[in-house]
Structures are given as C-alpha cells and as structure tokens.
Amino acid sequence: MPIRKDKRERYVEVEVSGPREPLWVRCEACGELIFKRKLQENQYVCPRCGAYFFLSARERIAALTDPETFREFPPPQIPEDPLGFADQVPYRERLARARQETGLGEALVAGEARLAGYPLTLAVLDFRFIGGSMGVAVGEALYLAQAHAARARTPFVFVVSSGGARVQEGVLALLQMVKVVAGRELLAQEGVPYIAVLTYPSTGGVLASLGSLADVTLAEEGALIGFAGPRVIEQTTGERLPPGFQTARFALEHGLVDQVVPRAQLREELARLLRVLAEEP
Amino acid sequence: MNEEERLKVLEEKAAELRRLAEQDGLDLGAELAVLERKIAELRRKLYAELSPWARVQLARRPDRPSGLPFVQALCEAFFELRGDRVVGDDPALRGGLARLAGNRLVLLFHHRGSTPEEQRASRFGMASAQGYWKAKRLMEVAARLRLPLLTLINTPGAYPGVQAEAHNVAGAIAACIWAMLRHPAPTVAVILGEGGSGGAVALAAADRVLMLENATYSVISPEGAASILWKDAKVAPKAAEALRLTAHELYALGVVDEVIPEPMGGAHADFAATVEAVREAVLRHLGELSRLPLDELLRARYKRYRHVGAQGPGA
Ligand SMILES: [Zn+2]
Numbered sequence: 168m169p170i171r172k173d174k175r176e177r178y179v180e181v182e183v184s185g186p187r188e189p190l191w192v193r194c195e196a197c198g199e200l201i202f203k204r205k206l207q208e209n210q211y212v213c214p215r216c217g218a219y220f221f222l223s224a225r226e227r228i229a230a231l232t233d234p235e236t237f238r239e240f241p242p243p244q245i246p247e248d249p250l251g252f253a254d255q256v257p258y259r260e261r262l263a264r265a266r267q268e269t270g271l272g273e274a275l276v277a278g279e280a281r282l283a284g285y286p287l288t289l290a291v292l293d294f295r296f297i298g299g300s301m302g303v304a305v306g307e308a309l310y311l312a313q314a315h316a317a318r319a320r321t322p323f324v325f326v327v328s329s330g331g332a333r334v335q336e337g338v339l340a341l342l343q344m345v346k347v348v349a350g351r352e353l354l355a356q357e358g359v360p361y362i363a364v365l366t367y368p369s370t371g372g373v374l375a376s377l378g379s380l381a382d383v384t385l386a387e388e389g390a391l392i393g394f395a396g397p398r399v400i401e402q403t404t405g406e407r408l409p410p411g412f413q414t415a416r417f418a419l420e421h422g423l424v425d426q427v428v429p430r431a432q433l434r435e436e437l438a439r440l441l442r443v444l445a446e447e448p
Numbered sequence: 449m450n451e452e453e454r455l456k457v458l459e460e461k462a463a464e465l466r467r468l469a470e471q472d473g474l475d476l477g478a479e480l481a482v483l484e485r486k487i488a489e490l491r492r493k494l495y496a497e498l499s500p501w502a503r504v505q506l507a508r509r510p511d512r513p514s515g516l517p518f519v520q521a522l523c524e525a526f527f528e529l530r531g532d533r534v535v536g537d538d539p540a541l542r543g544g545l546a547r548l549a550g551n552r553l554v555l556l557f558h559h560r561g562s563t564p565e566e567q568r569a570s571r572f573g574m575a576s577a578q579g580y581w582k583a584k585r586l587m588e589v590a591a592r593l594r595l596p597l598l599t600l601i602n603t604p605g606a607y608p609g610v611q612a613e614a615h616n617v618a619g620a621i622a623a624c625i626w627a628m629l630r631h632p633a634p635t636v637a638v639i640l641g642e643g644g645s646g647g648a649v650a651l652a653a654a655d656r657v658l659m660l661e662n663a664t665y666s667v668i669s670p671e672g673a674a675s676i677l678w679k680d681a682k683v684a685p686k687a688a689e690a691l692r693l694t695a696h697e698l699y700a701l702g703v704v705d706e707v708i709p710e711p712m713g714g715a716h717a718d719f720a721a722t723v724e725a726v727r728e729a730v731l732r733h734l735g736e737l738s739r740l741p742l743d744e745l746l747r748a749r750y751k752r753y754r755h756v757g758a759q760g761p762g763a
Contacts, residue, residue: 254677303757339757341667345653348625375646379622394618395608
C-alpha cells in the first residue's frame with residue numbers, strides 16, 4: 168500500500184509492515200519493489216530498469232565530492248517575495264513549505280569542495296524546492312559562487328535541475344538570467360573553467376542562460392534538456408514529438424553537449440575532466 | 449452608460465460641432481473648447497486606470513506599431529542582414545544596419561507581420577533558434593564595428609518547437625545575453641508590445657531599457673501563469689495583476705529606465721506619433737550613453753545586472 172506518493176520522485180514508498188519509516192519503494196517505471204537502502208546505494212537509479220529518480224542537492228554533493236571537504240557558502244541576504252505575490256497560495260507560504268519539505272533555505276546549494284583532490288566551486292540545484300526554479304536568491308547565489316570561483320581560481324561546476332525562472336518573482340526572476348551571465352563573464356575574465364552538468368530537468372531560463380554557457384557540458388543519462396517542456400511544445404505547435412526527444416542522447420546527437428554520463432560514473436568522469444582542465448592540486 | 453461609451457458620445461458631439469462650424473461658418477469655439485476639455489479629462493482617466501489585463505490586450509493588438517514598418521518609419525536608412533549562417537533565416541526576428549538621425553547602428557527587432565500569411569510565417573513574432581543565432585551574429589557584427597545596438601522587442605516568447613530545440617534555441621538566447629552584456633558600444637532596448645520571457649530578455653540586456661506605456665514585460669504569459677499556478681486559464685486577468693508586468697510597475701521596480709507615453713487610445717491610434725516618441729527617447733538615451741567612456745559604460749551595465757533584484761526599487 169503506497170503511503171506517500173511524490174510524482175517528482177517517480178517512485179512510491181511502500182509500507183510492508185508496521186507504521187515505521189517504509190523500507191521499500193516501488194519504481195513507477197517498471198513496478199519493481201526495491202529495498203530502499205539498495206536504491207540509495209545505487210544513487211537513486213532503479214536497479215532493475217535503470218530509471219533515474221531525483222537526487223537531492225545534498226545527496227548530489229555527497230556523491231560528487233571527497234568526504235568532509237564540502238564547505239557551504241552562507242546564503243545571500245535577499246529580501247523575500249519582492250512582488251508580494253499570491254496565487255492560490257501566498258508565495259511566502261510556498262517558500263515556507265518548500266523549506267520544511269527539503270530542509271534547504273533555497274533551491275541552490277553552493278560551496279567549495281574537493282573532487283579527487285582537485286579544489287572546485289560547486290553549485291547544485293534541488294528540484295524539490297519549487298522545481299529548482301531561479302528567483303532572485305538563486306540568481307544571487309549563482310552569481311556569488313561564480314565570483315568566488317573566479318577569485319579562488321578553482322573550476323566552477325554547476326549541476327542543473329530546474330524548471331526555469333521562478334514565476335512568483337516575475338521579471339525580477341527573468342532578469343536573473345542576465346545576472347548569472349554577468350557572473351559567467353567573471354570566470355571568463357580570469358580564465359577559470361566552467362563545467363555544466365545537465366540533469367533531469369534542465370529547462371527554461373536556467374538552460375537559456377548559465378546552463379548553456381559552459382566550457383564543458385556533461386549530460387547525466389536520464390536528463391531532460393530543452394528550452395520548452397515537451398507538453399508546452401505539443402500544446403503550442405500540435406507537433407508530434409519524436410521518440411527520445413530532449414533526452415541526453417538527443418542533446419548529444421544534436422551537438423548540444425559534450426558527453427552523456429551515467430550517474431554512477433559522473434564523479435569519475437568529472438575527475439577525468441579535471442585532470443585535463445584544472446591546475447594540479 | 450460606462451465611461452468608454454460616454455467618451456464615444458462626447459467625441460461624436462465634438463466632431464459634429466466641428467462639421468457645423470466648418471459648413472456654416474458658425475463660431476462654436478467656446479462650446480468646442482469646453483467639450484474638448486471634457487474629452488481629454490475623460491480619456492486621461494480612462495487610460496490611467498487601465499487594468500494590467502487591458503494593457504496586455506493593447507500590447508498584443510495586431511495593428512500595434514512595431515516590426516518592419518516601424519523600423520522604416522524610425523530610420524532614414526535600413527539595410528537588412530539575413531541568416532544565421534548555419535541553419536537558415538527567421539522572419540520573426542530581423543535586423544540589419546541602420547542610420548538613425550545620422551547615427552550608424554545595428555538594429556534588431558521582432559516582426560509579427562500584418563497579413564495572415566506574414567503572421568503565419570513569423571509565427572506571430574515567436575522567433576526560433578535561427579532567429580536568435582542570427583541576432584547573436586548581428587551583435588558580433590556591431591561589436592566588430594563598434595556600433596551601438598538598438599533592439600525593438602515585441603514577442604510572445606521564443607518559439608517552442610522540435611526544430612527550435614534541435615537547433616539549440618536555449619543556447620542561442622544565452623549567447624545573445626552574453627553578447628549584449630559584453631557589447632563594446634551603447635545598447636538600448638525598447639519594448640514596443642509584448643516582452644515575452646526568454647525571447648524578450650535575449651534582446652533586453654541593455655544599458656537602457658525603455659517601454660511604451662502599454663507594453664508588457666513578463667517571465668510568463670498571464671495565461672501560462674494562470675494555468676500553472678491557479679490551474680485555471682480563465683484567471684489570466686488576475687495573473688496579469690500579480691505578475692507586475694506593466695511599464696509603470698516595472699519602472700517602480702527599477703527594471704525599466706523610462707516609460708514612453710503613448711498617444712490617447714494606445715499606440716495603434718497614432719502610428720506616426722508613436723514612432724516619433726520612441727525616436728526622441730532613443731536618441732536622448734543614445735546621446736547620453738555615447739558621452740560615456742567605454743570602460744565606464746561597461747562598468748555601469750555590468751553593475752546594473754549584477755544587482756538586479758538584490759536591492760530595493762530604483763537600485
Ligand atoms: Zn524500474
């Protein structure tokens with residue numbers, strides 16, 4: 168019996184006995200019942216069918232960095248809810264809810280760390296926080312992370328998982344696209360490399376700004392990469408979407424990314440890349 | 449009778465008086481003056497109180513001054529440049545070399561078209577990947593020649609399509625933003641009609657951003673926001689309010705440098721006057737910017753976007 172269903176994670180937690188924290192989850196793609204610890208060990212990829220589930224920003228950071236090396240940057244001091252926005256739910260309430268659900272202050276976690284000994288600056292979006300959307304606070308944190316990387320002369324790694332600009336912050340969110348590109352300019356001026364890792368999903372204003380301007384772009388297998396979401400394209404144009412549209416493979420075939428990397432090999436591939444890109448640690 | 453109807457009746461009366469005065473040589477000057485004052489007052493009231501949703505409708509009018517006819521009226525000379533040199537051309541986003549009050553510059557603009565054929569070809573002003581790759585190419589031409597860049601924006605957004613994705617429309621928009629930020633000469637953007645999300649911001653990372661009074665600039669269409677956040681496309685008028693997409697609201701937020709007043713009734717009511725108002729504002733801003741040394745210009749531009757949203761209004 169499913170006790171918690173989160174569409175965004177594409178698996179269902181399954182209670183087998185008693186009211187404890189469920190030990191089993193069911194893959195929505197293939198129906199397999201998976202021992203939860205086994206799924207964690209497999210970095211949230213279904214061991215049977217290979218379906219990719221969301222990785223939280225903290226899990227992503229743990230998977231990509233040397234143990235005990237990540238030092239998080241303090242969150243930027245940004246006035247909240249600049250438009251006083253409310254739809255069916257006031258934006259402030261949505262923020263509070265997202266904070267409670269994720270334990271994060273915002274959709275981006277950034278800091279410095281080491282990977283295979285190489286120092287780097289890392290920024291990771293968490294899709295569970297309002298769809299990993301970029302508002303003023305995320306834009307500011309991305310700017311500051313790049314400024315730090317430029318100053319410290321450490322490669323900048325940006326892991327994208329985002330639906331785009333944060334609607335509740337209106338044009339101020341849209342203009343974060345320009346702000347994060349201003350940050351990208353700092354890296355270019357200092358000759359500091361920038362690596363983008365595009366995961367599920369990399370869309371909208373995040374892709375149409377910083378997400379597309381890396382020196383090296385890796386797509387995680389299981390990624391969705393596109394400016395407009397598949398539903399929007401179907402509804403606006405009536406076009407039938409070709410099989411495999413906007414997958415990592417599609418992006419590779421159309422020349423949008425340098426490599427497609429399975430999640431389990433991402434750390435290794437980044438290390439291999441840093442060997443040719445970074446100065447020796 | 450609502451105020452719009454009252455205005456119409458008064459206007460008809462005034463027209464009648466003018467006709468009488470001309471035909472019969474009657475001196476109706478005093479009566480006419482009173483009537484005209486009433487009309488002006490009523491119009492001011494009506495248009496000052498336009499709801500955001502009403503402005504969205506005005507911004508989207510197919511007869512809104514924009515596109516190629518606007519450019520031809522604005523500039524003494526315009527030479528169109530076409531093609532992105534890789535995939536093709538795009539009739540929805542056009543550009544070229546222009547002379548404006550004697551100044552050489554590179555111009556980029558959305559073209560929505562006025563005939564059904566044109567509108568279909570330009571997908572109502574939704575440019576695809578080749579449009580934005582072309583825009584980036586023209587920005588590079590302007591950069592090499594150290595020419596100022598003027599962009600005239602009127603788009604519902606970039607075109608969401610299979611080919612657009614295959615040709616990396618997201619990368620093209622990102623490249624335009626970067627090229628505008630680095631541009632080694634003054635840049636001015638004018639939002640003439642709809643400033644629709646990524647498709648607009650690609651041409652709007654400028655030193656000065658101006659908006660016509662009834663133009664809009666938004667992260668998403670009100671209909672899109674309504675269906676995503678309210679799960680009901682019918683509440684689009686409410687979404688239009690919440691998004692703060694009007695020129696005056698964006699001016700108050702410090703995002704827009706100047707609101708260019710429109711003729712009574714909206715820009716479509718007087719094409720020539722609209723062109724003149726835009727021309728005056730653009731020349732004034734270009735003049736101010738061209739007096740700045742390049743390093744100062746770039747520093748100010750960079751500072752503006754580095755701080756956007758991080759401080760209060762007018763920052
Ligand atoms: Zn499975």
